Amino acid sequence: xxxxxxxxxxxxxxxxxLRFGCSTLSIQRLDPVVEPGNVPSGHVHxxxxxxxFNATMQGDIAEQAxxxxxxxxxxxxxxWTAVMYFKHENGSYHRVPIYPNAQIGDNTAAVQxxxxxxxxxxxxxxxxxxxxxxxxxGFRMTVGSPTTSTLDAAKGHHGLRYVCLDNALxxxxxxxxxxxxxxxxxxxxxxxFPSCWDGKNLDSPDHQSHMYNTVKEAFxxxxxxxxxxxxxxxQLAYETLWNTTMFANMWPKDGSQPFVWSYDDRKGxxxxxxxxxxxxxxxxxxxxxSSCMFQACGNGRPLKSxxxxxxxxxxxxxxxxxxxxxxxxxxxxxxxxxx
Numbered sequence: 001x002x003x004x005x006x007x008x009x010x011x012x013x014x015x016x017x018l019r020f021g022c023s024t025l026s027i028q029r030l031d032p033v034v035e036p037g038n039v040p041s042g043h044v045h046x047x048x049x050x051x052x053f054n055a056t057m058q059g060d061i062a063e064q065a066x067x068x069x070x071x072x073x074x075x076x077x078x079x080w081t082a083v084m085y086f087k088h089e090n091g092s093y094h095r096v097p098i099y100p101n102a103q104i105g106d107n108t109a110a111v112q113x114x115x116x117x118x119x120x121x122x123x124x125x126x127x128x129x130x131x132x133x134x135x136x137x138g139f140r141m142t143v144g145s146p147t148t149s150t151l152d153a154a155k156g157h158h159g160l161r162y163v164c165l166d167n168a169l170x171x172x173x174x175x176x177x178x179x180x181x182x183x184x185x186x187x188x189x190x191x192x193f194p195s196c197w198d199g200k201n202l203d204s205p206d207h208q209s210h211m212y213n214t215v216k217e218a219f220x221x222x223x224x225x226x227x228x229x230x231x232x233x234x235q236l237a238y239e240t241l242w243n244t245t246m247f248a249n250m251w252p253k254d255g256s257q258p259f260v261w262s263y264d265d266r267k268g269x270x271x272x273x274x275x276x277x278x279x280x281x282x283x284x285x286x287x288x289x290s291s292c293m294f295q296a297c298g299n300g301r302p303l304k305s306x307x308x309x310x311x312x313x314x315x316x317x318x319x320x321x322x323x324x325x326x327x328x329x330x331x332x333x334x335x336x337x338x339x
Contacts, residue, residue, distance in 0.1 A: 018119040018234075018287060019294045021100050022048035022070040023112040023311045027083060028320045029333055032057040033140050033207055033274045040320040043146070043263035044083040044332050046098065046240075048114045050076030050278050051316050060137035061278030067314035069114060072298060073306040076278035079117055079238060081191060082146070082271070083262040083324070085331060086247045095325040096242045096259065099186070101168070112312045116241075119234040121288060122221050130232050133197070134285040135277035142207040143193045144272030146263045151177060154269035159192025159215035162268060165241070174217060178268035180257045186244045187259070191273035193236040196225035207274075234288055238273055264334045 026047045029040030037056045047053055050065035057078075065076035084096040098113035121132050144160045154160070154176040161174035165185030179187060194213035201210035212229035214222040225232050244259065252258050260266050286302040298305035322332050 017121060017293055018072075018297055019116065020071045021114055021116050022068075022079065023114040023308070023314075024098065025049055025051065025053060025069045025078075025314065026316050026318060027095075027324050028318045029322070029324075030055050030319060031080075031274065033142060033203075033276065040322070040333060042333055043261075044095075044324050045080045045262070045274075046083050046113075046115075047078060047080040048117075049078040051314055052076060052278070053078045053316060055319060057276055058138070061276055062137065062280040065278060067310075068306075069311045069314045070117065071295075071305055071308075071311060072283075072303045073310075074280035074283040074304050076280065078276045078278065079115060079273070081115070081189065081238065081240060081273045082265075084187070084189075084242050084244075085260050085262060085328075086244070086250070087258050087260050087266075088250060088327075089252050091329075093260070093328045093331055094247070096244055097246070099241050099243045101239060101241055116239040118219075118237040118239070119284070119287070120219065120237070121234065132288040133231050133233055134279070134282070134288055135233060136202060137277065138202040139277040140203050140207065140275060141193060141211050142272060142274050143191055143213075144270065146261070146265065146270040146272055148270040150269065151267070154267075154271075157271075158213070158217060159190070159237070160271050161190045161217070162271075163188040163190065171218070176269070178257050178259050178266075182248055182251060183244060187242045189238075189240045189242065189271060191238040191240075191271070193273065193275060195222055195233050195235045196229040197231040197233050198229045199231040234284070236275060260331070262331055262334075264331055 029044050031041040032055055035041040039055050048069050050068045052061050052065035062076045068076050085093045086096055087093055101116045144157050148154055162179060163170060163174055164179035164183040165188055167185045192215045194211040196212040196214055198210050204210040212226055283303060287297055290302050292301055297303050324332055
C-alpha cells in the first residue's frame with residue numbers, strides 16, 4: 001500500500017504540494033536557532049537555502065537575503081541538519097557526501113548536493129479540506145534532539161527515520177536508527193517537522209513547544225491539531241541522500257556500523273533538523289492556496305523559478321575556518337569523541 005502511495009504521487013499532477021531540491025549553501029559549525037551568536041557552534045551542519053544565513057539571524061530573512069540555493073527564487077528560508085561522517089577502523093573520520101534526488105526534476109542532476117524539501121498540505125494524494133496557514137517572518141523551529149540516547153526515545157520521534165536504499169526508488173522500511181548493513185544506494189535520512197502551531201509564538205525556548213507534532217510515519221496524513229495548537233501549517237519535511245557507497249570497501253572487519261553524526265552519535269538516535277522561514281511576501285501562502293503539485297508550481301504558477309546554475313551560484317563565505325572534509329583525526333568540535 002505504501003509503495004502504491006508513492007506511485008500515485010508521481011502520477012497526480014493536479015494536487016497541491018511542493019517538493020524541490022536545494023543545493024548546498026554551506027557546511028560549517030553554525031546554528032543560529034539553538035546556539036545563536038556562537039562561532040563556532042557545537043557540531044557541523046549542512047545548510048541549504050538563502051544567503052542571509054549567519055550565526056545570529058533576526059527579523060524577516062527574505063528581506064536580508066539576495067540569493068537562494070533552492071529552485072523557487074522567492075524561498076530564502078534556511079534548512080539544515082547535522083553532517084554524517086564515516087569512521088575508519090584507524091579512528092579517522094571522513095565526511096559522507098550528499099547526492100541529489102534523481103526523482104525531483106530535470107535540473108536535479110545539475111544541483112550540487114543539498115536536500116529535498118517538502119511542503120505538503122495533507123499527503124501525496126489529496127489537497128485536504130483545511131485552511132493551511134503559511135509560516136510567518138521570524139518563524140523558526142527544530143525537530144528531534146542530539147541528546148536523544150535510547151532506541152525507545154528514537155522510536156518516539158515519529159517522522160525522524162532512516163532508509164537503507166537499494167536504489168533511488170527505495171522508501172521503505174523506515175528505521176529509527178542507522179542501518180546496520182551496507183546499503184547499495186546509500187542512506188536516506190528523513191526529517192518530518194510538526195505542523196500544528198499555537199498561533200502566537202514564532203519561537204519558544206526549546207524551539208519546539210510553540211508547535212505540536214501529529215506526524216505519523218512516512219507521508220501519511222498527520223492527525224488533527226489540538227486546541228492548544230489549533231493552526232494548521234504546511235507539513236515541512238527534509239530528505240537527504242548520503243553517498244555511503246564510497247566507503248563500502250572500508251567497512252570494519254567486525255561488521256560494525258561505521259557511520260556517525262557530527263555530534264558523535266554512533267546509533268543515529270539523535271538525528272534532528274532546524275528551520276528558519278524566509279519566503280518572500282505571501283509567496284508560500286499563494287502556493288498553499290493553489291492546486292499545483294511539485295515542480296508544476298514554478299514558472300509563475302504561482303511561484304517564480306530559477307535554474308540549477310543559479311542555485312549553485314549562491315553561496316556564503318564560511319564564518320568558521322576549519323577542515324570539515326577529507327580524512328580528519330577527530331570530528332570538528334568533538335575533541336573528546338570516543339575512539
